[in-house]
Amino acid sequence: MAQRAQRQSGARRGPARTQRRTRHRDNTGIIPVLAQAVREVEAAVKRGAARPSIRTKFQAVALLVREERARLKADPSLSEARRGEELKRLEGIATILAVTAARDSTLLALLADDAVVSPDARELRREMLTDAGYEVPEEEPEPEQVETVVELRRVVPRSVISRQMSNPFLEPAYDAVRKPPPRPRRLAGWELIEPLLRSFEYGGEAACMTLPEVPATQVRPGLELMPHQAQVVASAAEGHRTFLLADEPGLGKTAQALLAAQAADAYPLIVVVPNVVKTNWAREAELWTPAHRATVIHGDGEDVDAFADIFVVNYEILDRHVGWLGSLGLNARGLVVDEAHFIKNKKSQRSQHVLHLSEQLRSRPGEPLLMALTGTPLINDIEDFTAIWQFLGWIDEEKPLGDLMEALEDTGLVPSDRGFYAAARQAVIECGIVRRRKIDVAADLPARRVADVFVELDDDAGRSIRDAERALARRLVTRYERALETKYGENVHEGIDHDLVRQVAVWETARTSETKSEDNVFTMMRRIGTAKGGAAADYAAQLARNVGKVVFFAKHIDVMDEAEALFEHRGIRYASIRGDQTPTARQRNIDAFTTDPEVSVAVCSLTAAGVGINLQVASNLVLAELSWTDAEQTQAIDRVHRIGQPEPVTAWRIIAAQTLDTRIAELIGSKAGLAARALDGSDEEVVTDVQLEMLIALLTDALSKAPATV
Structure with a gap:
């Protein structure tokens, strides 16, 4: 997520440029030049460590990708279809950059917004723009001039203008007279900032x-x-x-x-x-x-x-x-x-x-x-x-x-x-x-608590997930309407037939197990987990710097891989606990986390590390993906919240806002403690199908809305 934000920010924007020659549309502009350059960088890194010239080319491509992305988004002359096509091509180049940087981690620093741009990279960037058919001014903005460029990008939303116009005169603060600054007496002439810092x-x-x-x-x-x-x-x-x-x-x-x-x-x-x-x-x-x-x-x-x-x-x-x-x-x-x-x-x-x-x-x-x-x-x-x-x-x-x-x-x-x-x-x-x-x-404090941290999926992956959720809702509604017609014929049925809603959800559950649909609850939850994985890892990294050791739980390998890549990039040492490890390797990683003060994070598979291990050296854990049962979540928390734990335990549950993630979190929470209530104190688990309850809730919500919104 952080890298995507960096690519979109356009923090370093180049000078204005105009195209001077016409080509076929797909071969026009900077994108073909970038595509060729990024393939050269990729091939060179595959052969070995990046040489200085390759690092220069990598940084020049990264700069131009950001600039071109910002230009495409701001160009009013482009149709939405054309803009989407160009952004997709640009995203392919950005993906190759990211994969190449993952292969040689020394390149990751060149992707940062505050990375120092070398003179060679600036010159190569000019050459690429010229090759793409753009007129480039002789004088480039110096680093100190970048602030002026950013200043020009400032916006004032229309609603803010409305607020300012509604109250053009501010009431004077008669009761708040600013005190004059004190005049140094004894300390006049002394340098004080350094002693204040040293005092700590x-x-x-x-x-x-x-x-x-x-x-x-x-x-x-x-x-x-x-x-x-x-x-x-x-x-x-x-x-x-x-x-x-x-x-x-x-x-x-x-x-x-x-x-x-x-x-x-x-x-x-x-x-x-x-x-x-x-x-x-x-x-x-x-x-x-x-x-x-x-x-x-x-x-x-x-x-x-x-x-x-x-x-x-x-x-x-x-x-x-x-x-x-x-x-x-x-x-x-x-x-x-x-x-x-x-x-x-x-x-x-x-x-x-x-x-x-x-x-x-x-x-x-x-x-x-x-x-x-x-x-x-x-x-x-x-x-x-x-x-x-x-x-x-x-x-x-x-x-x-x-x-x-x-x-x-x-x-x-x-x-x-x-x-x-x-x-x-x-x-x-x-x-x-x-x-x-x-x-x-x-x-x-309570001895243990679960704190929800909501993150937004406001990129292409988030939009795709929400589109898939709407498609699933439409399919459920269509099946419900057909079943309603079969059950009642031409008779009008008032309200929602909740028995029929449950039956439709049962049919969908059976369909999910029999087919490989791309828009069932299981596949969408995996996509949500992958989409929020970077944000979850970023949160765990912040915790690791704040409080020391942190346990990071995820369900899927790709989420664990992404988290480990982020920790490595930030210089945070971690131990990996997965299901495909030998018992010896698994114990070695557990020991590294529990005994080595330099190992800050344990990256754990929710299924492989959710039981049978003791990680109470930490008191904070991050649940990057939701479980289907409260019991699975509780088992993970209990790796940290154990007898002998001297501190209160906090489980930070990362939830994707405005997606099925939020509803499933609510369902899991509502089922917590159900067994004890249903069986008069018995600790025997009552099996509840969260997937089925999720489908029932999704269909009920869709039927409650106007047909046009389904």
Whole structure:
């Protein structure tokens, strides 16, 4: 998914170019030139390691594939059929690039958006454009000019213009007079940023600000905020406005941020997140703060609800929307950045856009709510703190700001004094660092929980899956209507015949076992699992960096292969536990995961590793694909949640939104505990056919809708 997003982003766009000679349509333009070049690269890599000239050609092709894809999508003169044909040809080239990079992993770095483009690659790119019949200007944009190109790609959705026009005059904030910046006294002339960073290398007490002591809080019926979560919300209600919320994963940072925004009345609220969790944020907002509408920004934002209170946008498209999100017309009063370690490189575009938004909000009267959420505030070294501190307004490029500078002055110390570092560390912490571990708040947590993470399949694979689901629904409806006519003849039957619905589902189940249909529930669930495999692996990689060891469960080999390729590319060591291994190899991999601190992830087959092994060295696991029974899911969780497990266990279940995945997750959840209820405490399993129940639900939903939508 991440690589596809990179190909589509068009972050490095070339200069304008015009075609100067006419050829046959299929041999016109850049695609034939790219096809020939990528075949040469593929052949060279098959023969051995990529030479420098091959690496140059690989990078030039990758750049032009991105540019051409962006051009095709934006060209209004193309018909949809023609655009689809060209994009399909381009996708074939991109596939060869990906397969070639998998063969020589050193090429993967050249596919990254922030990869440094060599002068040779730039020159070869020019030559390819010339060979394709394009006029290329002599002067190319320098790297620093790329920002200007990105600026020109910014969009303002029509609904946002409507919001701005509906409220052209903003009410002055009479109660929020900005305090003048403090003037350094004792510390004037001292270099302070480096000592502040170094103060965190000396250790000390837990890095957690002073928080109010509050009990568990009833948010609304059936929904309770645990004490450690309620503390942050209470602090926001008391007026604190900047937080580095660095709780370990599984401690409910999303709920804390949403409720803190509600307590601070920090609306409109902008939430910047990785693409993999943006749908999940909207769902959490509906759960925890239902009175405040959330809208998720996709693409150019054509369907954004500009009158919402919460705007959720992912890092990958922030460049297009940073202008209107930070404008005075929206007048945002809160900004939350999830997985804030993503902005640690201040030279990256996403970091610069986030810092720009923060600066815009802080430049206005009043104090905005600024929250950086991450389980890993430090990735490589102590300097990773600086971008987050700057986002929160605690420092700028040269010195501490505002309350932090006042707190340092109040210590009465300078960096040469013996107690300065301990006092400086505490001053930074009190600005808003909140760090709790699972083990510290275990009394507040259930011993085991399943957390659903929703991901969107908004690419070609996702559209194909949804088309297949609609085709299956149409087939079921057609069969139901024929059966209805046979049963009742010309008599009119009011409502849905649920007995007949079940019979049609039974017939479809039998058909599935007898034929190799491409659109039955089993095949579609496999396609969904494959389509979301990259997002699941990305989530597991984030967890591995945040909390250490993680178990990754998948049903199918291709999903495991994709996950392992991603971990290898990111330098994350893993152990593979599969059904085709010898007992010796299997145990060797289990031992590597349980005893070697450098092995962060166990990639497990759900069927092969779901029973009989002990992986309690981890307390987090990712279920990349859904099981057909709650028992199979529970068995996988029990590899981690076992006697002797010292920490609460969280199973992160990855679910594809707006597909059968969501309905099947609900069905599996509804069957959990059915055996105990049905048999008065007996632990004997009651067999339920989730596939049959899925078909019944699908057909019932289709019959409940207008015929035109089926």
